[in-house]
Amino acid sequence: xxxxxxxxxxxxxxxIDGDVDTAKKWxxxxxxxxxxxxxxxxxxxxxxMKVMGxxxxxxxxxIPEIMLSADAMYTTxxxxxxxxxxxAVAPGTIVMGVIEGDVHDIGKNIVKMMLEASSVNVxxxxxxxxxxxxxxxxxxxxxxxxxxxxxxxxxxxKMKDVVDMLVEQGLKPKVxxxxxxxxxxxxxxxxxxxxxxxxxxAEAVKVFEKLMRGA
Amino acid sequence: xxxxxxxxxxxxxxxxxxRVPAGPLVCGAARRVYGITYDKAARxxxxxxxxxxxxxxxxxxxxxxxxVDLSVECAAWGQSVDxxxxxxxxxxxLKGDPLIKTTEDYEKLEYVDARKANRxxxxxxxxxxxxxxKGKELGVMGFVYGPAGTLSMMRGLDKMxxxxxxxxxxxxKALKVINDVLLxxxxxxxxxxxxxxxLDVLFxxxxxxxxxxxxxxxxxxxxxxxxxxxxxxxxxxxxxxxxATYFDTMIKWYKxxxxxxxxxxxxxxxxxxxxxxxxxxxxxxxLMDCPKTLYMGTEEDVIREAKAQIEALAPGGGFLxxxxxxxxxxxxxxxxxxxxxxxKMFPYKKS
Ligand code: B12
Numbered sequence: 147x148x149x150x151x152x153x154x155x156x157x158x159x160x161x162i163d164g165d166v167d168t169a170k171k172w173x174x175x176x177x178x179x180x181x182x183x184x185x186x187x188x189x190x191x192x193x194x195m196k197v198m199g200x201x202x203x204x205x206x207x208x209i210p211e212i213m214l215s216a217d218a219m220y221t222t223x224x225x226x227x228x229x230x231x232x233x234a235v236a237p238g239t240i241v242m243g244v245i246e247g248d249v250h251d252i253g254k255n256i257v258k259m260m261l262e263a264s265s266v267n268v269x270x271x272x273x274x275x276x277x278x279x280x281x282x283x284x285x286x287x288x289x290x291x292x293x294x295x296x297x298x299x300x301x302x303x304k305m306k307d308v309v310d311m312l313v314e315q316g317l318k319p320k321v322x323x324x325x326x327x328x329x330x331x332x333x334x335x336x337x338x339x340x341x342x343x344x345x346x347x348a349e350a351v352k353v354f355e356k357l358m359r360g361a
Numbered sequence: 362x363x364x365x366x367x368x369x370x371x372x373x374x375x376x377x378x379x380r381v382p383a384g385p386l387v388c389g390a391a392r393r394v395y396g397i398t399y400d401k402a403a404r405x406x407x408x409x410x411x412x413x414x415x416x417x418x419x420x421x422x423x424x425x426x427x428x429v430d431l432s433v434e435c436a437a438w439g440q441s442v443d444x445x446x447x448x449x450x451x452x453x454x455l456k457g458d459p460l461i462k463t464t465e466d467y468e469k470l471e472y473v474d475a476r477k478a479n480r481x482x483x484x485x486x487x488x489x490x491x492x493x494x495k496g497k498e499l500g501v502m503g504f505v506y507g508p509a510g511t512l513s514m515m516r517g518l519d520k521m522x523x524x525x526x527x528x529x530x531x532x533x534k535a536l537k538v539i540n541d542v543l544l545x546x547x548x549x550x551x552x553x554x555x556x557x558x559x560l561d562v563l564f565x566x567x568x569x570x571x572x573x574x575x576x577x578x579x580x581x582x583x584x585x586x587x588x589x590x591x592x593x594x595x596x597x598x599x600x601x602x603x604x605a606t607y608f609d610t611m612i613k614w615y616k617x618x619x620x621x622x623x624x625x626x627x628x629x630x631x632x633x634x635x636x637x638x639x640x641x642x643x644x645x646x647x648l649m650d651c652p653k654t655l656y657m658g659t660e661e662d663v664i665r666e667a668k669a670q671i672e673a674l675a676p677g678g679g680f681l682x683x684x685x686x687x688x689x690x691x692x693x694x695x696x697x698x699x700x701x702x703x704x705k706m707f708p709y710k711k712s
Contacts, residue, residue, distance in 0.1 A: 164526070205567045205605060210522040210574060217523065247448055249455040255519065274456055284596075299652040300448060300691050329652040 149212035150181055154190045155214075157222060166221050173222040180350025199260045199347050209252065215261050217223075223262070232289045236267040236360045238290040240324070241283045243271035247306045248355055250297035253327060253347075259291065260347040261354060266321025269347035277307045284312070291322040291357060294340075299329050307340035322357040326350060365423035366556070367580075369500040372620050373412030373596065373644045375678040377709040381671050382423040384683035385655075385697035386645065387441065389430070389449055389690035393558035398498060398618035399690070403429055406483040410490035415501065420506040420694060421701045424500025425491050426559060427550070428687060434506045435460070435514035437478035437704055438470060449690060452514040460515040464524055467516075467531040470538045475546035485549045492554025501705065502557045503550035505586065508540040509564050518569070540582040547586050549592070557596035559621065560586060565610050566603030567627050572610050580614040587615040598646065602686035608639050614648050621646035623685025632673035645674055646683040649700060654687040660699040675709060 148156065153176050157244050160169035169191065176186040198215040200263045201207035242258055244251050253272040258268050269287050271279055280292055291314070296302040305325055324342040325335050335343035344350035363371075363379045371378035391412035394401035402408050409556055411423050432442045432452040440460040441453040444569050454460060461467055475481045484504070492501045506514070514522050525532045547558055564570045564579060587597045599611050600624040611620060620643050629635045633676065647670075649655055667682055676678040682704055688697055 194450040202568075208567070208571045208574065209518065209569050210526050210571075213519050213523045214526055247445065249451055251455075299689060314507065 148175055150179070150299065153181060154186065154193075155337060156195035157186060157190030158197070159213050161191045161218045161222070162197050163247065164211060165219055166171045166214075167217045169218040169226065173225040175190060176226065177229055180343060181263075182231070183226045184231070184289050187226050187230075191219045191226075192265070195219045195259055195263040198255065201264070202256065202349065203346055212256065212259075217357060218300060219259065219263065236265055237355060239267040239287060240279060240291040240293050240354065241269045241271060241287065241289045242278060242293040243275035243295070244273040245294055245301050245308075246274055247295045247301040247304070248296050248298045249273045251295070253297065254293075254295035255294070257344075257347045257350045260351050261293075263284075264351050266304070266351075277304060280308045281311045281315060281317070284317060285315075288348065289321065290356065291324060293324045293326070293354075295325070296330065297326040302327065302329060302334070303338070305340065309339040324350065324353060324357065362376070362672060364497075365499045365666060366497070367425055369681065370512055372678050372681050375641075375644065377675075377678050380708040381675045382679050382681045383421075383701040383704040384424050384500075384699045385415050385418065385420065385422050385427045385649075385688045386428075386684045387413070387420060387422065387688045387694075387697055388426055388680060389427045390688050390692065390694060390697070393694065398448050399448060399450070403450050405443060405482070406486035407490065409483075409666075410487045413487070413491055416694070417495070419600070420697045422697065423681075425495065426502050426504060426687075427484060427488055427555065428504040428559070429480075429487070430562070431510065432542055432545065433480045433484055434511040434539075434546070435643055437473050437475065437481040438517045438548075439479075440530070442480075442492050446564055447691075453469045453478070454515050454517055459517055459520075461512075461535070464528045464531050467524070467528075467535040470535045472538055473542055475542050476549050477541075478546075482547050485546075485553050488553035488555050491630045491698050496554050496556070499628050501555045502559050503544055503547070503553075503555035504559045504561065504600075505547050505550070506561045507563070507579055507583050507586075508536045508634065509542065509583075510561055511539050512536060513564075522570075523532065527698070529577075532555050536578065540585065543583075544586050544589055547589060551590070551593045551595050555595065557598050557618075558586075558590045559598045559600050560615065560617075562611060563601055563603055565607045567603055567605035567607070570605060572607055575607065575610055576614075580610065584614045587617070591616075600686075601629060608643070611625075612642060617643055619644035619646050620649055621632065623651065624648070632670060637675050638711045640674070640677075640679055644679045646681045649682065649684045650691050651686050651692075653712075655684055655696045656692040658696065660695055660702075663696050663699035664703045667700055668707055671707045
């Protein structure tokens, strides 16, 4: 029988390797050994995903590797979730999407994975998301934040329309707005009325946590 | 008087003509000269060609790039394409309707005739018109999205990137078929009279694929297209607007005369470093920043950035001042003209 440490390390490694079958075996081992599911999630699979996020930023891992790791992470998360003792308190719920007219979603997906790797509840609207869809979803799921991504200068200004709509409907400042994507800068984020900006996925997690603390 | 074409040939062959050639890669932006909406222009080859020619008269650049958008190639197999009224057409594969829905679908792709194919035939027509009317004085560059890029427009890059790890042989079968059709498409553009073919090899970038995945899933197929271009005495130019591009890999497979980039290649730290490391092996086209300078910047910003690039990259030839990617379709056309002005303001320093 593997020790708890071995199981957590095994989970993390299987996620890093993007090896879904091995990851499933370790997740099953965690369940069979009654390891706290929350710990298996955070110190096992999510830990592996964080390593991959860092490797990608450092140019040591590429899109195929990231996608395989994400697949392993999501598969094991689905297995472990029903075993969570109390409904784990997520640090918050964020509605994410790529703004209307833009289909570049690789960056958004990586940010989403890293937020989920930190147990954040992410509601993903995908790409080419109409302005109103963001706001409607926020109301529907009672989200704490919106995360918008854009890689196109042609589309990024529409982020302001989302913020304006939030204001009109009295949802701001309660709902925090976070923006990102290659052409977005801190200044631009301020100019559209966003509360936070991050240049990459690791930073995005920190900014989200900061916004949730109300700092 | 030096013609634009002579100016380009000189720069590509590492010589100095009167000044650096200017190539703002005005493609989707050109239709604005006539005030035609994007969706109409992109589906009407005569209008697109007229727009290219007319906008060149206004802006004064040295050559044409015949890119319409990256969803031309995939449409040949019947991939559906969305035509927004005022934005670049885009494959519906990225909007929930991919032609390749499962890994089995890769093996169903069949050979199609490029000359008759939906959209490809339009670009061939554009090439005929532009080359016939302007090919004697100005540079005319055809455009082909590489096989991996084309396939991703029928599947989505994320799914395709997983498939190539789990089901490499299916992905390769599709790439082989696609490459054969792209080869015909390339030949058709050359027969229409273009001087060069710009091959878009986007995935040879550190933020997309590793070098070895690139070799296996694009290089080994697409190298045939570059060979064919040379056989026709045409010029091979590569385009890659990704970050940290692999110059070593691209040169190995395609032996290009020039490489067009938006960002510094992998392992290169400055414009000076770029000139030193790669300036003897390939001409460089670029690197005017599309979102930051050409779209958000003023004419003064354009001239400032152009000056720095000309100073670092132009001495001895081998540099064409181009936008790093297509000139932003919605940017001020005066910024395209500012690129031409900058080339005139800062000629080669006669040694
Ligand atoms: C890959 C790519 C594509 C792929 C997209 C595949 C996909 N599923 O996403 C394809 C080939 C489909 C594509 C198509 C097009 N593209 Co493109 N593409 C790129 C490219 C090369 C890389 C983008 C990328 O994925 N980077 C890697 C990711 C990980 O980085 P990222 O997105 O910046 O994300 C990070 C951060 O920004 C941040 N972040 C991202 N989102 C968020 C959100 C929040 C809330 C936070 C906090 C942080 C955050 O964290 C991420 C992880 O670290 C860029 C050039 C470049 N190097 O940026 C051009 C680029 C974005 N494309 C461009 C263009 C023009 C197009 C096309 C119009 C081309 C054409 N003529 O047909 C089409 C149209 C697409 C459309 N309508 O949306 C231009 C946009 C120019 C402009 N006007 O702004 C660019 C900039 C190229 C250029 N240099 O000119 N493209």
